[in-house]
Structures are given as structure tokens and as C-alpha cells.
Amino acid sequence: xxxxxxxxxxxxxxxxxxxxxxxxxxxxxxxxxxxxxxxxxxxxxxxxxxxxxxxxxxxxxxxxxxxxxxxxxxxxxxxxxxxxxxxxxxxxxxxxxxxxxxxxxxxxxxxxxxxxxxxxxxxxxxxxxxxxxxxxxxxxxxxxxxxxxxxxxxxxxxxxxxxxxxxxxxxxxxxxxxxxxxxxxxxxxxxxxxxxxxxxxxxxxxxxxxxxxxxxxxxxxxxxxxxxxxxxxxxxxxxxxxxxxxxxxxxxxxxxxxxxxxx
Amino acid sequence: xxxxxxxxxxxxxxxxxxxxxxxxxxxxxxxxxxxxxxxxxxxxxxxxxxxxxxxxxxxxxxxxxxxxxxxxxxxxxxxxxxxxxxxxxxxxxxxxxxxxxxxxxxxxxxxxxxxxxxxxxxxxxxxxxxxxxxxxxxxxxxxxxxxxxxxxxxxxxxxxxxxxxxxxxxxxxxxxxxxxxxxxxxxxxxxxxxxxxxxxxxxxxxxxxxxxxxxxxxxxxxxxxxxxxxxxxxxxxxxxxxxxxxxxxxxxxxxxxxxxxxxxxxxxxxxxxxxxxxxxxxxxxxxxxxxxxxxxxxxxxxxxxxxxxxxxxxxxxxxxxxxxxxxxxxxxxxxxxxxxxxxxxxxxxxxxxxxxxxxxxxxxxxxxxxxxxxxxxxxxxxxxxxxxxxxxxx
Numbered sequence: 001x002x003x004x005x006x007x008x009x010x011x012x013x014x015x016x017x018x019x020x021x022x023x024x025x026x027x028x029x030x031x032x033x034x035x036x037x038x039x040x041x042x043x044x045x046x047x048x049x050x051x052x053x054x055x056x057x058x059x060x061x062x063x064x065x066x067x068x069x070x071x072x073x074x075x076x077x078x079x080x081x082x083x084x085x086x087x088x089x090x091x092x093x094x095x096x097x098x099x100x101x102x103x104x105x106x107x108x109x110x111x112x113x114x115x116x117x118x119x120x121x122x123x124x125x126x127x128x129x130x131x132x133x134x135x136x137x138x139x140x141x142x143x144x145x146x147x148x149x150x151x152x153x154x155x156x157x158x159x160x161x162x163x164x165x166x167x168x169x170x171x172x173x174x175x176x177x178x179x180x181x182x183x184x185x186x187x188x189x190x191x192x193x194x195x196x197x198x199x200x201x202x203x204x205x206x207x208x209x210x211x212x213x214x215x216x217x218x219x220x221x222x223x224x225x226x227x228x229x230x231x232x233x234x235x236x237x238x239x240x241x242x243x244x245x246x247x248x249x250x251x252x253x254x255x256x257x258x259x260x261x262x263x
Numbered sequence: 264x265x266x267x268x269x270x271x272x273x274x275x276x277x278x279x280x281x282x283x284x285x286x287x288x289x290x291x292x293x294x295x296x297x298x299x300x301x302x303x304x305x306x307x308x309x310x311x312x313x314x315x316x317x318x319x320x321x322x323x324x325x326x327x328x329x330x331x332x333x334x335x336x337x338x339x340x341x342x343x344x345x346x347x348x349x350x351x352x353x354x355x356x357x358x359x360x361x362x363x364x365x366x367x368x369x370x371x372x373x374x375x376x377x378x379x380x381x382x383x384x385x386x387x388x389x390x391x392x393x394x395x396x397x398x399x400x401x402x403x404x405x406x407x408x409x410x411x412x413x414x415x416x417x418x419x420x421x422x423x424x425x426x427x428x429x430x431x432x433x434x435x436x437x438x439x440x441x442x443x444x445x446x447x448x449x450x451x452x453x454x455x456x457x458x459x460x461x462x463x464x465x466x467x468x469x470x471x472x473x474x475x476x477x478x479x480x481x482x483x484x485x486x487x488x489x490x491x492x493x494x495x496x497x498x499x500x501x502x503x504x505x506x507x508x509x510x511x512x513x514x515x516x517x518x519x520x521x522x523x524x525x526x527x528x529x530x531x532x533x534x535x536x537x538x539x540x541x542x543x544x545x546x547x548x549x550x551x552x553x554x555x556x557x558x559x560x561x562x563x564x565x566x567x568x569x570x571x572x573x574x575x576x577x578x579x580x581x582x583x584x585x586x587x588x589x590x591x592x593x594x595x596x597x598x599x600x601x602x603x604x605x606x607x608x609x610x611x612x613x614x615x616x617x618x619x620x621x622x623x624x625x626x627x628x629x630x631x632x633x634x635x636x637x638x639x640x641x642x643x644x645x646x647x648x649x650x651x652x653x654x655x656x657x
Contacts, residue, residue, distance in 0.1 A: 055423065055556040056432050056542060059278040059439075065422050077554040102276055103541045107555025129276045129541065133266065152279035156442065161282070179280050180440035 004095040004123045004148055004171050007046055008206045008227065017258040018228030019219075020208055021045040021251060022099065024067035024236055025052060025084055026076030034087055036239055036247070041094050043248045044255025048088075049126060049230065052081050052100030059128035061183025063233040067240055078104050078113075082120040089121035097150065097171070099126040110138055114145040124148030124171050132165050139168060150174050153199060155191035162195065166202040173199060175209045175226060183233045184214030189221050196225040216257030223258055267456020270581065272574035275455040277544045281435065284442040289457045291362045296464060301357065305465075308353045312386070313343045315350075315468065319476035319635070324605045329621065332486065332628035336608070337473055337637045339497060346611065346640030347466060347497045348379035352448060354465030356383040359446035366390040366445045370434040372399055372427030373565030374406025375640065376450030381415035391415040394434040396426040399565065405644065424559045427569055431543050451494025452573035455544030459499075459573050466500025473635055474504055486632040487624060489514045490639065491617040492587065493529065493567035495576045497639035502585055503575075512586070514624070515576065516616045518562030519589030525552070529560040531572040532580045532587035539577065547574040563592040563652065566613040566640070592652075594619040599642060599649055611640035612649065 001009070011018045021040040025033055037048055053068035053076050060068070078100070085096060098117060105113050105127070117125070124147045130138060132151060142149040148171025153162055156179060165173065177192045178185075189209070196207050209222040210230030222229045231254060238247035266289070267273045275285060295301040309315035318338040326334045339347040359367060367384045368391070371377030377393040384391030393410055397419045400407050410417050418437075423429035431449075438447045452462040477483050488505055490498035492515040505511045520528035531537045531548040540549035542557055550560050550570040562568045579585040590598075595612060598619035603609045610618060617636050628634065642649070650657050 055558075056428060058432050058435050058543070059280075061436070062422065069423060072556055079554075101541075103549070103551065103557070104555035106540060107551065107553075128278045129544070131275060131277060131279050131282050133282075134274055134276055154280045154283075156283040157279060158283060158286075176278075176280060178440075179442055181436045 002123055002146060002148065003093060004047065004097070007095050008172065011046060011227070017223045018046045018206070018208065019044055019255055019258060020047040020049055020210070020228055020230040021235055022049040022051060022230060022232030023239070024064060024071055025050050025081045026071035026074055027067045027236065027239055028242060029074060030080070030084055032239070033084060035244065037088050037092065037094070039244060039248045040251055041092055043251035045094070045251060046228070047095045047097065049097050049099045049232070050081065050085070052078055052098055052104060054101040054104055057101060059181055061181040061233060063237050064182050067236050078108050082116055085120040085122055095123045096121065097124045097126050097148070098122050102127050102130050111141050114141045114147055118145040118147060122147065124150060126150045126174060128152070132161065152176055153195050155179060155195060157195060162198055163202065166199055169203055169205045172206040172208045172228065175207050177209050177211045177213070177222060180211070182211050185212045187212045187218070189224065193225040216253045219254045220257050229258070267460060269459070269575040269578040272539070272545070272547050272577040273456055273459060274546050275544060276541045276546065277435070277455045278439060280439045281442070284438070285455055287362070291358060292457050292461050295358060295361060301361070305354055305357055308357070309350070309468065313349045313353060314341060316472045317341050319473060319480060321480065322606050325602065328605055329625035331625045331630060332632035332634045333481070334621065335480065335633065335635045337469060337501070337635060339469060340608070340610065340614070340638045340641035344379050344382050345643065346375050346379070347469065347500065348376045348450060349382065350468055350500070351450070351462050351465040351496060352379040352383045355446065355448040355461070356387050356389070360387055362446065364444055364446040366392070366441065367448055368392045368394065368434050368437055368445055369448045369450060370394045370427065370430040371450065372430070372568060373644070374399070374403040374410070375566060375644070377417070378406050378409050378413070380448050381410040381413035384415060385413045392418055392437070394418045394420050394430040394437065396424070396430045397421045398425040399427065399430070403565065426559060428542070428557060435543065451496040451569070452499045452575060453494045453543060453545060453571055459545065459575055462496050463499045463503055463575060466496050467503040469497065469500040469637060470502065470504030473501070477633070481633045484633045485511050485635060487512050487514065487628070487634040489516060489617045489620055489634065490637040491516045491567060491613050492532070492572065492576060493518070493569050493613065494571065495573040497637055499573055499575055501637045502579070506584055513584065514620060515585050515587045516620050517587060517589050518564055518567040518616055519591040520561045520563070521592055526558055527561050528589065529562040529567050529569065530589045531570065532576060533589045542571045545574045547577040548572050548580070563595060564612040564616065566611070567616065588620060590616040590619040594622065596649060596652055608638070609642035609646070610638055611642050612645040614639045
């Protein structure tokens, strides 16, 4: 069992919804990211999605694009992200997933990355520009190191693709709430909820809903059918503006909303 | 198994959101690529609207200038909108129409592909948005105005480096949010499958016509084929027909800019420092730094100024099917002036890179040999910039 699987098991046993918080590695700086992880966990985050900055983040909206760009300008690199995780592992066993684009990883060497990531304390990867079709070899390499490679479904994912994804999915399934990119906005969760219901019939792998969730109310709505919600841009925006206490407040409010919902 | 591979290159490295629409596009393209009605309609637009077939012009004075092999120019510069880009834009808009799409989007750097797309959108009465880096909008005001005149909305992109690669990412993001009613016309033979194949097919009319036309001009003889390479659409369109003709030496000319240092050129294949990676959905050669961040490349020619290259070129490079070389800004400027003076043809600064390679090639040729250079576009758009580079005040 991995840290991630243990966490979902623990959440299920407590009848709680999971809260995944996305943080861009290197924002506002390396120490700032370490502080942000501590803050997020203390405020109620169950899982950390650590963004590995890329120059051309195709699936991200304006906030995370800007955070990635600034982190690169400030010298963040993939090896430094691994060092950052080693530092984080000195104080917490919170599950950490590296979220990044495939080019940095291929450049590092994917096999070497899986070995080094495991040693550093990463539990798996989320790679938005690697759809199911392209994931085969990477999935194998991750598995060899006991790492998860998270797969995606969206409101437009066809019946057949859902089926295929469910047979290989592990860790959790990233359920993209809406067609588009990351960033806070009002979303109708009905289409993705229908997809989640379909997924649930085919696999026990937990479902986490992400994209657009920035308020406690939105988190409650997104958690209706899923096991967890992912909050990114809303938190990253506050961190970029050095409003760490407000970020902590937002995470606790979302935590509370998720816990109330289940009670 | 991954689809759309050229050897190990290509593929579909896109967010899951885009996969259904790529699958839809792939199915539509498979259905229509050999459909007689589709091909007949495309051909009629090529002939009646764009001005195909384009001339294969014997450049007698340029030939005399070098005093060696016979030089022919494939005159894509004579097409409507002034470059080969219209071949692809027409093919894709016809496909979009058959797929029932209401809106066209595109990315553009210099604005040539943007103008071609805006043109076909106007022709078919479709809504059109073109994504363009804020830096490029400032550099290419004339093309921005042309697009507006054609009824297109030009969307400024201010993320990243505010240039072509960022405009491409932004177009993909917009597409992801509007997949139901929108078709994305990628301007070069890049991007996820099926784009590199589809763009190549729509551009390969260039090579097919060259083969036909040479039958009459040289009894079919061809020794050298030269085209410039940015993303590589006019080059793949030129070379594809001749890919199995081992006796035809194919040369792709990249922009060597102002020097070999990182960021000073736009060479992805002819630069020993560049290596494969993934950008905008495809695995191909890529200009990137040690950490795998895509770098901003440079060329005097905005149309060659792209950090990636089409995946089929990457395969041709590895196989040795095509030789890729670099021509710097100054060499291109010299060729720009030479063709203007010798033949009364002002070439695009992109195409001038292909022409400039003649300086290196011609001394090795003999008078019985035949060289064809694809003149991908005309140089009106570049006159102001070239004047500036030559120190002239306009």
C-alpha cells in the first residue's frame, strides 16, 4: 500500500471526502513552498499535488501559467523539485503527487525520474499532456517503482475510453469537471457526475474532481459523487500575492464545507 | 497503441479534454481524405480561388548567375494571400464545414497563416478567432489589420514569451473549452495526430505539381530539391512526393539566425545541440534548455521562428531522407536582394533562406543537373523589415 492508497482508505473509513491542494513548486520561492505545504496540511489538505513548472503548460489557465513562468524565472528546475520533496519528507508523510508536463520528464529521463522520485518521496505523477493512449510505457516504469500514474476522465470522455481508463487506473482518477483549462469559475457538475457514476460501476479506484473549484460551496458540489476534490488556482493566486494566511483560511473553509457535507 | 507516428516521432500528447475532438477529426479525415467529392471540391477551390497549379518557373538569369545546374522556382508566392499557407487552410476549412463546425480558430506568428485562415473563414462565412502573441501583434501590424478587415478577431496572447509558441498553447486552451463547435486550423505540419499527416497531405500538392511540371521542362530530371523549414509545412509538401526518390537530394533549410548560441537561431534539426522532446502535442526535435524548458528561438524571419518542427521531418532527419542545413540572417538577406535583382521576384524572407542555400550548393552542381527551389511566399510583407536591416529609412 502506498501513502496515497493508505490516505484514501483512511478517508473512507472516516467517511470523509479528500482534499487535494495544488501548489506550484518554487512559488513564491523554495522555502515558501515548504511553508505552503505545512500550511496546507495544517489547514486540512489530505494530499499535495506539487506542480513542476513548465514553459508551455497547455492544460493550465492564467494563474498557474503565471506561477509556472515565475517559478522558472526564479530558477526552479525538476532536480530542484526533487530536492524540495526531500526537504518536505523531513516533516510530513502527506501523499505528494508531482504534476508536470512530459517534456521536462523525458528530458530528465523518465526511468531515472521514477527511481529518483521514489527515493525523494514522491508517490506518483499527474501528467496532463499524456493521455491514456501515450501512457503505456510510463505506466510500467512508474509501477516498477511503486509510483502511481494518475489518469484522466472528462465530461467528453467516451464510454469506450472510460472503460479502458478504468482497467488501468491507479492511485485515483482525475475527473476534469469541465472542458477547458484550470482556473476558478462557476461550473455545472452534472456532466462529470454522470461520468463518475459510470466510473464507479467499473472500478474501486477513487475519483477526484478538479478544475474550477475555488470556494467551499463549489467544493461541496464537486464532492457530491466523488471521493475528493482538487483545488489549485484559487490557492496559488493567494500564495503568489503573499497572502498565506488567507490561503490557509480558504483551505480550512473548504475542509469544513467538505466535512459538513458528509455529516 | 499510440497513433500517428513517424518512426518514433509524432503521437498525441494532449490533455484528455482534447482527445474526443482529435478522435472525431481523425475519423472525419479518414473518411474524406480519399473521398472523390471532397477532393473534387478542394481541387476546384485550389484552381478557381487560390490559383493552382502554380508555375514552375525556369529562372534563367539566376541560372546564368551561378553558371551551373538549371534552377527552377516553384511559385507558391503567386497563390492568393501570397504563400503556400492557403493550401492547408482551404483543405481544413472544407473538412471543418463537413464536420459541422461553426467556428475556426488558428495561431499565427508573422500573421501569414492567420491571414490565410481569416481568408477562408470569410470565404465560407465562418466565425474566426486568431491567437497571436502580443509581441508579434506589435511587429506585424499590417497582417493584424488584414485579419480584422477579413472579419476575424485577433486575440492578443500575453502569457509566457508572448510569441508564436504561446499563441499556439492559447489556441489549444481555447479549443479545449469549445470543442463542440470549433475547428482548430494548425498552420504547419506540427501538433498532435492527425495534424502532421493532414497538413502534409494538403501541402503535398506542391511536390505532385513539381513532378508533373518537370516531365515537360526537363523530361522528369530532378537532382536537388530545396525548401525552407520552420514548422516545415511547405518543405514536407515539397519533399513528400519525392521521399522515395533516392537520386533526388532533398535539402531542408532552417534559420541559423544571428549565430549558433542558444536562442540566437531557430535550428531544431541542423543544430547538433537540439534533441527530441514534446511540444504542442507531438514528439519531435525541440529547442529546449538543460531542464527541458522550451526556449525562445530567433530568426529574422518570423515564419521560421518556431522552437519545434514537424515530426515527419524529425524522422526524415534521422533516416537521412532529407538533409537539414542552416542559413543565417545575412545570407538570407543577400538572397532576398539577389532574386529581386536577377529575376524581378521579391521572395519572402522565409523562402530567401532556401534560395540562399544555392550559394553553397551551386558550385558543386553541373550544367546538366536540375535544381528546384520552393518559393513558399512573396516578400511584400517583409520589405519594411528588410529595408531596416539594410539601413534604409522608409
